[in-house]
Amino acid sequence: MAEAHQAVGFQFTVRPDGVDLKLSQDVIKNIYLSGVTAWKKKAIQFKNGVLAGVYPACPSSWLIVVIAMMSSLYIRVDPSLGMIDGSVVPFLSRDCMSVQTRAVLSAILFATGLWLFLIYLLRYTLKALLSYHGWIFESHGRMSTSTKVWLSLVKMFSGRRPLLFSFQASLPRLPVPRVDDTIRRYLESVHPLLDSDQYDQMEVLANDFKNSKAAQLQRFLILKSYWATNYVSDWWEEYIYLRGRSPIMVNSNFYIMDLLYVTPTHRQAARAGNVVHAMLQYRRKLERGEHAPMRALGTVPMCSTQMERMFNTTRIPGIETVVRALLTKLLTFNLYIVQHLADRKHLVVYHKGRFFKVWLYTGGRHLLPSELETQFQRILNDNSEPQPGELKLAALTAGHRVPWARTRIKHFSHGVNKVSLDAIESAAFFLTLDDEPQGYDPAKTNSLDSYAKSLLHGKCYDRWFDKSFTLISYPNGKIGINAEHSWADAPIVGHMWEYILATDCFHLGYTEEGHCKGDENKGLPYPTRLQWQITKECQDAIGTSYLWAKQIADDVDFHGYLFTEFGKGLIKKCRTSPDAFIQLALQLAQFRDQGVFCLTYESSMTRMFRDGRTETVRSCTSEAVAFVRAMEDPSGTRLALFRNAADKHQNMYRLAMTGSGIDRHLFCLYIVSKYLGIDSQFLEKVLSEPWRLSTSQTPQQQLNLIDINKFPKYVGAGGGFGPVADDGYGVSYIIIGEDLITFHISSKFSSPDTDSYRFGQHIQRAMLDIKRLFMPENDKLEQHGEFVQLKNGKKHI
Structure with a gap:
């Protein structure tokens, strides 16, 4: 019972001569320390909130502006061009203060207004700069003069030592693509997956939608993009996740x-003790906004909104919908109140x-x-x-x-x-x-x-x-x-x-x-x-x-596979994108496994925009199909076809990152059509297409806290997810250092057409086959239109 006695904070006994009160010193000490910690935490949060609120300026810059304005009074120079006397002074009482006092207060008020104006000017200038995405379409290692100038301006307007949420107000909004562009890209993406009759039918549906209903739906979507911080994210969260009725496990x-x-x-x-303590340290820095914001190229900031809900968050089930809350109290059968608690x-x-x-x-x-x-x-x-x-x-x-x-x-x-x-x-x-x-x-x-x-x-x-x-x-x-x-x-x-x-x-x-x-x-x-x-x-x-x-x-058939034959180092020597290399290997493995091509999902982020989450890259392109067919039935320059397909994939990925993707736009048009009660056979067909190959790359070294060149054994294994389609594969991969790629492959035992281990073997073979294209002798022969095939250890030309 010792622990029970320790839990008693105070005792009191009623006696004939009064009340005998005993207080535990430990409890009083803990109460005092808890109060000090709470107030200290609030003070730090307030300070960091002010720093993030005025960023990219700093609070001390207000004092500089005020001092400059006050100095102008003594040298009889009016930088406000009469605005102080004409606009500010009339609001101050002339009866209860001297002329000099009114002049000082007027200068302070004007300086404050000028300071706020300059802050917003800096923010909108930075937002305009961050709306430029030409840099992402340039070849790796080749930066144009205009991009160098742009990068210098972004660094100049980004300020020093930003906090986690410092750039939030400067991030641009996710743009709404033009309907014509989205439909054109969609038709291009499904062209290699459909026969001529199916494609003609889809083209008719797409053109009918574009010419009849698309304009009305697009207007509402543009209106939402002006009103909301992001026209996709809230609907994506609600309709893709929270309104789902199927189990979330797997x-x-x-x-x-x-x-x-x-x-x-x-x-x-x-x-567990060390890891939980490290999580508490991370949460404390997160609540205070003290983590450094993620930045592409070390300069271009990415949205940090999602990080706010990392801790103290639970997804609450509902009958009609799902309410995600930090703490949820049930009032009636279908009514929920969501309370967000910053700490538990x-x-x-x-x-x-x-x-x-x-x-x-x-x-x-x-x-x-x-x-x-x-x-x-x-x-x-x-x-x-x-x-x-x-x-x-x-x-x-x-x-x-x-x-x-x-x-x-x-x-x-x-x-x-x-x-x-x-x-x-x-x-x-x-x-x-x-x-x-x-x-x-x-x-x-x-x-x-x-x-x-x-x-x-x-x-x-x-x-x-x-x-x-x-x-x-x-x-x-x-x-x-x-x-x-x-x-x-x-x-x-x-x-x-x-x-x-x-x-x-x-x-x-x-x-x-x-x-x-x-x-x-x-x-x-x-x-x-x-x-x-x-x-x-x-x-x-x-x-x-x-x-x-x-x-x-x-029913989950899972296979984890460590690909150790080569990694990012060799792929970069081939002057191609590691992600494009792997995605084309997955297309080759998919075709060898199934004998057909399928709609392929690759996740891409849109966090360069405010409240951005993800976009889809449709990896099965016409160029990828041409390359895969050449690998299976060699008749041309396979290396040239590979480079063409890799360039196409990279361009698709960049379009998705910069807000010009296909699927999120079509998804939001579909949601608007349902709100308006407008039926669209085209949108229904698009949203019902199965993703039989769903892929995602797990990022690593986001923080660069571990030097994996110095500590090569301290590398993570990445992560994965369950299969998206009943007869398809889910593939997650992580490129670890220079010489290791880990694949996480999932499918379903209930599907007679899939086998995760078999697919892993196809991936290995595809990776090695593509590598052989870059062998110097193959490169030389392909320049002359010749084909080299390795069979039974012998070379055949």
Whole structure:
């Protein structure tokens, strides 16, 4: 009962001679420290808010303008050209102040107005400069004089030492493409996928839409682009993610793996302690806006809006829609109030069917890594049994959304169930202390496959799939993340993950025994078990969701593949884009695997615009098809066809990044048509086309906190996602350093036409085949129109 006595903050006893009051000094000290920390945090947030609010100027520049204006009074020079006397003075009382006082106040007011005007002028100048995207279309390594001048101007107007949100007001809006351009690019993208009759039919539908309904829909879209900060993002989030009724496990959520070759410690509680502490440090800098903004070329800023919702965020299911909230209170059957809380001081930990609430602060500070290790070890040592229905409770978040919403309303809107659910949904994030070791092991052929499936879906009831992210800690010291997709895209989570891994390994570190550094604090209150009263009806709903989720998880065919034959270094020597190289290899692998070409999705970011998220690059182009056919039936200069296809892909990628993509524009036109009750056969057909090959590149070295040339073993394995189509593949890849590319391939066992391992072998063969095109002897022969084929180790010409 020692911990129970420590939890008593004060006692009072009523006696005949009065009241005997006893206060705990520790509690009073903690209250004092918590208050000091809270006020200090508010002061820092206010200061950083002011710095970001006046950026690219600085607060001290106001004083400079005021001093300059005051100095002009003494030398009898009026830089306002009479505006001070004519406009400002009449608003000041002439009866209660002297002429000199009124002149000083007038100068200060005018200087303040001038200062604000200059700030807005700087911002709009920077916004105009950032609206120029000609630099992105220039060849790599060849920068024109105009781009050099533009880059110098951007640097000059960008100010010094920007904070995370300093550039938000200067980012341009995402432009609405012309309908003619979008339809032309769309028809061009589907031309290699359709026969002549199908293409003619699609062309008729497209032209009919362009000539009849498109103009009206486009006008509403342009109106929205003027009114909203981004004409795509809110509808994309709502209709693609939040209105979806199917399970988000596998279908929406994605995962990110740990370091590939290095495990800093094999103690589960210690690794979790360091990682959680690093996350708290990251969150503190995030709340204060102290992270440096991401910038392309080290100069062009990218939007940071998505990062605001990284912590304390939960996706709440609804009957008609889904409400994503930091904390949500249910008032009626379908009505939700969304409250955004900037901070929460606890996390919820799941271990062997039990939920624990762990406080992250003590005495106004974060728990130290050693203290967190103590708390997690206490949970690992706890042998109590799950309460009835508790073991598979999280399966509700893995199943279909409507049953989960109804169960939540009926069984978790009152009593202890509501209190416990609120604790989970308001937690900083969710932590699972897993009981089965995972990670990459070169001695085991399928170790990466098992690791990925564990992160993607686990046991279907040991991750809270609605949380912004679930941190998973394994008994062998490996970690990973399962992330919910509606609030942000993978690069945002990857930004945090790079910070966490670098801080964990190079700043916090471990003792020789593998424990967290620092003294053990046994005086912390024990983690609190969340209490549940789950009825038989609710248990049945949990069981139903679990069966649905398990069926989905068991159908995932995953293959992780490390391509070590070459990497970015060799590809760059070939004077081509690594991404284009891999995308063309995927097209070649897809054709060899399926015998046909398919609509291909590659994700591209639009974060150079305010509130930008993603755009689609349709990688299966006519040029790519021509190259693949030449590889399978050689009759021409394959290297020339490759370069042509790679250039086309790069141009498509650049158009997508600069707001001239195809799919987001058509998607928004479709949404407007539904609001207006206008039926369009063309838009219906476009939005119903399946993406049988969905691809994405995982970014790395966003922060450059780890020098992988100096520490080549400290590289991440990237992440992946589930298959998008029932009969298709999902492929995520990460280009690691100069000599390694990791592929994460997913499909479904239920499809007789797909096999993830087989597709991985096709990718390997395609990569090597394309590499051979750049062999000097092949290059020389192809210049003469000759073809070199390697067969059985012999050369045939």
